[in-house]
Every structure is written in C-alpha cells, then in structure tokens.
Amino acid sequence: MQTNRTMEILVGGFLLIGLVALFFLAMNVSNLSRGVAGEAYRVTARFDNVGSLTERAKVTIAGVRIGRVERIEYDSKTFEAVVTLALDNRYNALPDDTFAKIYTAGLLGEQYVGLEPGGGESNLKEGDEIAFTQSALVLEEMIGQFLFSKAEEKSDDVF
Amino acid sequence: MLNRIAELGAAGLGVLQGLGRGLLLLPAILAGTLAMLARPRLLIRQLYSVGVMTLIIIAVSGTFVGMVLSLQGHYILSQFSAEEALGVMVAASLVRELGPVVTALLFAGRAGSALTAEIGLMKATEQLSGLEMMAVNPIHRVLTPRFWAGFISLPLLAAVFSALGVLGGWFVGVGLLGVDDGAYWTQMTYKIDFQGDILNGVIKSVVFGFVCTWIALYQGYDATPTSEGVGQATTRTVVQSSLVVLGLDFILTALMFGE
Structure with a gap:
C-alpha cells in the first residue's frame, strides 16, 4: 500500500511538472503574454513600397511597441500596398494626422512600422486610414541614386 | 535466379504482413480504453514506469542541449554582434525541433525498448496466454494502459525538455557569457509565436508519442517468443522508432513551417 501511494505521488508530480513546463513555455517563452489580438483596433495605411515588411512585424511609437502588422495586401487600382495595423486599445488617443513610416531595425535588421503623432484634434478610430506615409528605404534604390549623383558630379567636372 | 526473386x-x-498486423493491433488496443478507465490504477502504474522513470534522462539532456546551443549560438551570433538574438535562437530550435525530436529518440531508447522487452518476455513466458486462459483480454489488460501512458507522457516530457533547455541556455548565455538578461527574454517573447511555434511543437510530440509507443507495443506483442527473438524485437523498436521519428519530423516540419 505504501509503495502504491509513493507511486501515485510521483506520477502526480510528473504530470504537474509537465504541465508547469507547458505553462512556462506558453507564458514566458511565447508571445501569448503580450497578445494584442483581442483588445486591438485596426487602422490601414497605404505605402508605395513596403520593402520587406512582413505580417506580425511590430508597430512602434516613440520606440515603444504598441501593436503589430496584421495584413499586407496589394491594391490593384492604385498600385499601392495596403497595410492593416492592429494597435493596442490602451493607445487609442493617436491624432488623425499621425505619420506612418517604415523603418529598418539596425543595418540589416527586420523592418517595422514607426508612427509619429501629429497635432490633429480628433483621434484615429477603428477602420480609419493613415493619410501620411513614407515608404521603406530600398537599399538598391539608394545605391542607384548615389551612383547617379556621383556620375553627375563627374560630368560637371568635365565640362 | 528464380529462388532469389522468390526470396x-x-x-x-x-x-506488408507486419504492417498489417501492426495496423490491426491499434484498434484492438484502443478498444480497451473504456475498460482501462474503469481501473485507472493500471494506467498510473504505467505512467510511473514510462513517464516518471524517463523524466531524469530527459531533464538532464534538455538542460545540456540548451547549454550547448547557447554556447554555439553565442559563438556564431557574436561574430555579427547579434548576441541579443541568442534567446530566440535557443528557444526556437528547442521548441520547434530539438524538444520533440530528441525527446522522442530518448523515449524510444529508454521507454520504448523497455516496453518491447517486457511484453516480449511476457509472451515468451506465456503470461499473455495465461491471461487469455483466465478470460482476461491480454491486449486490453497489458497493452492499452501502456499505450495511453506513452501517449500522455511524451508531450509532457518534450515540454520539460524544452523548458529546461531554455533555462540551461539562459544560464550559459546570461550567466556565463554575459548576454543581457532582458534581451534574452524579451527577444524570445517577441519572436516565438504561441500558435506557430509552441503548439506546433506540442502537436509534433503528440504524433511522436503515438507512433513510438505503437511501434514498441507492436514489436513486443509480435516478437518471436524466445530470448533471441525478444532481443531482436527490442533492437527493432529502437531502430524503427528513431527512423520513423526523423522521417515524420521532416514531413511535419514541411507541412507546418514550410510555405
């Protein structure tokens, strides 16, 4: 009887340890503890070029993460990318002339959306569109422009 | 020549016959589930020998795998001065791949081989026939509790493996190599998705638990009832489980993470 009891306690302990490990993985390792999906509001923004922005990329304001990119679609009428941003409901006081810009984290890091608040009277609401946007910097384009301007300088010297 | 072709x-x-017998064994095992639930003590005894006894090796391996991952990852990441990504690297490789796969391999070696040897020996010493003589279905009485014990244990063991691996990686990365504590955890929680990474890892380990236990039980039940036959069956369990786990892992990874 005593051995049975020890065995039951050990099995119970094993199940408990397994469940605690699962809980630890869910809460401390994954993004479950910082979910914004439920209590979020969505706004859209149109960009000429989103670069390598991906879904689930972060959305920051003043460097603080306040949401994530939910969907990226292509509008075949205006030839623009339509990006849906899911923003945390706690930060629902963004002016309606907020500026959205695609940044790169570090030199080769991933891309994310940075918001810069404007000075408008009313606030962005669910379904609104951010009017002022700036596209991602594409490295090839920058290098191309740089080479082009260099070439121009050279040709100025000649004549 | 014709003889060779016949061989x-x-x-x-x-x-093919072996596959068929294995396939037919599964519904017979599952049919005993209700009878087993009426006597939960049978399941608890098997959870003890399959789960609790495997816990130590899983815990130790998980910790050391996490520590080694952290050492190697730090060496590579520091060349790009991206040490902050260490937590993501350790956690992603553990939760997605190493946790389920290494746990399943260790499980096949530690628990699967023991199951096969035990059942094979029961067959060789005619204990299974003895049960049948007493009108007790040996599949329901012997195989079903062992099957469920393996099925329940493996996902929990894989979770323990991954969790301890993350902690082991933290100990080496943050404690010994001087990676920032906050960066280790926050980068990890930013990048590891609950559904995409953790749940898929759990699904993997559930599949592996199912397959490993099934192979072990079938090999034991189908073993030639001699001491040599039981030995061969035990070897087959470990070899087949390992191969099936690695093959299935490739397929599951392609389905889950491939685009």
Whole structure:
C-alpha cells in the first residue's frame, strides 16, 4: 500500500511538472503574454513600397511597441500596398494626422512600422486610414541614386 | 535466379504482413480504453514506469542541449554582434525541433525498448496466454494502459525538455557569457509565436508519442517468443522508432513551417 501511494505521488508530480513546463513555455517563452489580438483596433495605411515588411512585424511609437502588422495586401487600382495595423486599445488617443513610416531595425535588421503623432484634434478610430506615409528605404534604390549623383558630379567636372 | 526473386518477394510480403498486423493491433488496443478507465490504477502504474522513470534522462539532456546551443549560438551570433538574438535562437530550435525530436529518440531508447522487452518476455513466458486462459483480454489488460501512458507522457516530457533547455541556455548565455538578461527574454517573447511555434511543437510530440509507443507495443506483442527473438524485437523498436521519428519530423516540419 505504501509503495502504491509513493507511486501515485510521483506520477502526480510528473504530470504537474509537465504541465508547469507547458505553462512556462506558453507564458514566458511565447508571445501569448503580450497578445494584442483581442483588445486591438485596426487602422490601414497605404505605402508605395513596403520593402520587406512582413505580417506580425511590430508597430512602434516613440520606440515603444504598441501593436503589430496584421495584413499586407496589394491594391490593384492604385498600385499601392495596403497595410492593416492592429494597435493596442490602451493607445487609442493617436491624432488623425499621425505619420506612418517604415523603418529598418539596425543595418540589416527586420523592418517595422514607426508612427509619429501629429497635432490633429480628433483621434484615429477603428477602420480609419493613415493619410501620411513614407515608404521603406530600398537599399538598391539608394545605391542607384548615389551612383547617379556621383556620375553627375563627374560630368560637371568635365565640362 | 528464380529462388532469389522468390526470396525478395517473401521479404516484401513479410514487411506488408507486419504492417498489417501492426495496423490491426491499434484498434484492438484502443478498444480497451473504456475498460482501462474503469481501473485507472493500471494506467498510473504505467505512467510511473514510462513517464516518471524517463523524466531524469530527459531533464538532464534538455538542460545540456540548451547549454550547448547557447554556447554555439553565442559563438556564431557574436561574430555579427547579434548576441541579443541568442534567446530566440535557443528557444526556437528547442521548441520547434530539438524538444520533440530528441525527446522522442530518448523515449524510444529508454521507454520504448523497455516496453518491447517486457511484453516480449511476457509472451515468451506465456503470461499473455495465461491471461487469455483466465478470460482476461491480454491486449486490453497489458497493452492499452501502456499505450495511453506513452501517449500522455511524451508531450509532457518534450515540454520539460524544452523548458529546461531554455533555462540551461539562459544560464550559459546570461550567466556565463554575459548576454543581457532582458534581451534574452524579451527577444524570445517577441519572436516565438504561441500558435506557430509552441503548439506546433506540442502537436509534433503528440504524433511522436503515438507512433513510438505503437511501434514498441507492436514489436513486443509480435516478437518471436524466445530470448533471441525478444532481443531482436527490442533492437527493432529502437531502430524503427528513431527512423520513423526523423522521417515524420521532416514531413511535419514541411507541412507546418514550410510555405
């Protein structure tokens, strides 16, 4: 009887340890503890070029993460990318002339959306569109422009 | 010449017959579930020998795998001065791949082989026939609790493996190599998705638990009832489980993470 009891306690302990490990993985390792999906509001923004922005990329304001990119679609009428941003409901006081810009984290890091608040009277609401946007910097384009301007300088010297 | 072809044909038919017997064994095992639930003590005894006894090796391996991952990852990441990504690297490789796969391999070696040897020996010493003589279904009485014990244990063991691996990686990365504590955890929680990474890892380990236990039980039940036959069956369990786990892992990874 005593051995049975020890065995039951050990099995119970094993199940408990397994469940605690699962809980630890869910809460401390994954993004479950910082979910914004439920209590979020969505706004859209149109960009000429989103670069390598991906879904689930972060959305920051003043460097603080306040949401994530939910969907990226292509509008075949205006030839623009339509990006849906899911923003945390706690930060629902963004002016309606907020500026959205695609940044790169570090030199080769991933891309994310940075918001810069404007000075408008009313606030962005669910379904609104951010009017002022700036596209991602594409490295090839920058290098191309740089080479082009260099070439121009050279040709100025000649004549 | 014709004899050679006949041998090949016999070998092929033997493999097919084995697969068929294994497939037929599964519904017979599952049919005993209700009867087992009426006597939960049978399941608890098997959870003890399959789960609790495997816990130590899983815990130790998980910790050391996490520590080694952290050492190697730090060496590579520091060349790009991206040490902050260490937590993501350790956690992603553990939760997605190493946790389920290494746990399943260790499980096949530690628990699967023991299951096969035990059942094979019961068959060789005619204990299974004895049960049948007493009108007790040996599949329901012996195999079903062992099957459920393996099925329940493996996902929990894999979770323990991954969790301890993350902690082991934290100990080496943050404690010994001087990676920032906050960066280790926050980068990890930013990048590891609950559904995409953790749940898929759990699904993997559930599949592996199912397959590993099934192979072990079938090999034991189907073993030639001699001491040599039981030995061969035990070897087959470990070899087949390992191969099936690695093959299935590739397929599951392609389905889950491939785009």
